[in-house]
Amino acid sequence: MSQQHNSEQVCHVVVLISGNGSNLQALIDQQLKHGYRIAGVISNRADAYGLQRAKDAGLTSQVIDHKQFDSREAFDQEMIRVIDAMDIDLVVLAGFMRILSSAFVQHYQGRLLNIHPSLLPAYKGTQTHKRVLEAGDREHGVSVHFVTEELDGGPVVRQAVITVDSQDTVETLQQRIAEQEHRIYPEVVGWYASGRLTMTDSCATLDGNRLPPQGVRQ
Ligand code: GAR
Helix, strand or coil: CCCCCCCCCCEEEEEEECCCCHHHHHHHHCHHHHCEEEEEEEECCCCCHHHHHHHHCCCCEEECCHHHCCCHHHHHHHHHHHHHCCCCCEEEECCCCCCCCHHHHHHCCCCEEEEECCCCCCCCCCCHHHHHHHHCCCEEEEEEEECCCCCCCCCEEEEEEEECCCCCCHHHHHHHHHHHHHHHHHHHHHHHHCCCEEEECCEEEECCEECCCCCEEC
16 A cells, blocks of 8 residues: 555545544545545444445445454454555545554554544544633634544644634534535645655655644645
């Protein structure tokens, strides 16, 4: 598995999901525009709505239920086995709510992207919208980053910022964050697909330039 080394010279992507899959939908809808191809979808949950989205788009999907494995490592090894059999250039986590083992992260180092609903390094982990509201923050946002062994800690590629106002609730923030996610994630995958984006020495690099800690902000 390496960047653009499949036979068609189109970047083949596998998308990992656990739930609704709205980011998967955005990635599906913008494949042609951004020059990558989704070669498969994997969910760790059989009831993930994203599986229906994959089916509607005619994509191959597979459920690998983490509860069927004795350990995180065993589950991740099975994912590696399935993904490596797919001739994939990039692994895209889109609401995949599992902590990944070191072995998995190392196996796909530099070829593994995640989207997280906060302005990293702020608010790693879960319930980010609630925590932003509780803290009274006036700014919130979303980050796309390369995945490293530090949870939600890999180099940031891109962030989108939204303003939080006094009327906002978890639901309104979630909706506005989702709009930003659907805008920036397919574009970042396109950057990778065209060879513009790499991870070099634990830094995200775009067009040969190391990105600042907050990545590209637009
Ligand atoms: C998205 O908001 C994504 O940023 C978040 O889960 C949601 C999935 O929505 N991911 C994380 O919190 C990862 N730590 P979706 O299933 O509709 O794409």
